[in-house]
Amino acid sequence: MNMDVRLTTLCDNLVGSLGFIGEWGLSILVECGEETILLDTGMTDSVVRNAVQNGINLSRITRIVISHGHKDHTGGLRHLFQTLDTKLPVIMHPEAWAHKYAARPESTGSRMHFIGIPHTREELEYLGASFTLNREPVWITDQIVVTGEVPMKTPFESIDNNLFVKIEGEYKPDRIPDDQALVVKTSKGLVVILGCAHHGMINTIMHAQEITGEKKIYAVVGGTHLFRAGSDQIDQSIAKLEEFKVAHIGVSHCTGMPASMALMQHFKDRFFFNHVGKVMEF
Ligand SMILES: [Fe+2]
Numbered sequence: 001m002n003m004d005v006r007l008t009t010l011c012d013n014l015v016g017s018l019g020f021i022g023e024w025g026l027s028i029l030v031e032c033g034e035e036t037i038l039l040d041t042g043m044t045d046s047v048v049r050n051a052v053q054n055g056i057n058l059s060r061i062t063r064i065v066i067s068h069g070h071k072d073h074t075g076g077l078r079h080l081f082q083t084l085d086t087k088l089p090v091i092m093h094p095e096a097w098a099h100k101y102a103a104r105p106e107s108t109g110s111r112m113h114f115i116g117i118p119h120t121r122e123e124l125e126y127l128g129a130s131f132t133l134n135r136e137p138v139w140i141t142d143q144i145v146v147t148g149e150v151p152m153k154t155p156f157e158s159i160d161n162n163l164f165v166k167i168e169g170e171y172k173p174d175r176i177p178d179d180q181a182l183v184v185k186t187s188k189g190l191v192v193i194l195g196c197a198h199h200g201m202i203n204t205i206m207h208a209q210e211i212t213g214e215k216k217i218y219a220v221v222g223g224t225h226l227f228r229a230g231s232d233q234i235d236q237s238i239a240k241l242e243e244f245k246v247a248h249i250g251v252s253h254c255t256g257m258p259a260s261m262a263l264m265q266h267f268k269d270r271f272f273f274n275h276v277g278k279v280m281e282f
């Protein structure tokens with residue numbers, strides 16, 4: 001069977017075997033045709049360290065795609081550019097640069113914690129980043145598309161109300177317009193690769209169908225942001241994935257254990273933990 005796309009997970013909360021390091025964050029290397037795309041970069045230097053452990057030469061990367069401007073997906077940019085010492089295109093939404101915060105319990109000291117991109121644009125450009133800022137879908141090849149903004153459509157998915165942007169000294173709810181995913185068209189259907197799916201896993205999949213004109217969903221991989229979801233949202237998400245007849249569901253990062261367990265029980269062999277070290281070919 002021909003392989004259309006290879007995914008290698010370089011940063012995740014979980015590690016699959018000895019020698020890898022885990023951290024709260026995400027990064028997936030997506031190889032498809034001539035393109036080797038890094039979707040997100042983890043928070044620290046985990047991508048660089050796990051790539052060495054996996055025998056992956058990161059200088060093969062042709063471009064970086066950022067799913068949204070949280071530091072667990074963008075913090076690794078500096079280490080990466082310092083290590084690679086080369087110029088690379090970076091695709092992300094302009095609102096990824098917003099000053100993003102998460103509300104935490106008062107007992108943790110300051111209630112608002114900065115969780116935005118921990119670098120300046122100038123620093124990253126100096127190190128080699130060349131930014132393309134997109135709101136609309138961006139086709140990288142005729143097989144690979146970055147979704148752009150994901151419309152909120154399902155009645156059971158909502159945006160985390162714990163997240164804020166600071167505008168002129170005031171905290172406003174962050175609607176995370178910068179949330180996007182990477183989609184690969186394969187001979188078996190779409191492979192949808194999620195960062196955090198802040199606009200909802202099902203909304204993201206439906207948007208992928210819309211922009212590609214392809215209804216068949218072959219695989220869904222990455223962060224689903226179900227870690228704060230109630231059982232109703234988890235059940236409805238499972239029903240939708242079943243309706244889409246997904247052949248593989250590989251969860252990472254902000255999926256959380258209860259949702260992962262529910263998905264595993266339902267999808268059995270079709271489920272996998274997309275942890276650091278996992279390599280999937282579709
Ligand atoms: Fe996030």
Ligand SMILES: [Fe+2]
Nearest residue numbers: 070072196254
């Ligand atoms: Fe995240």
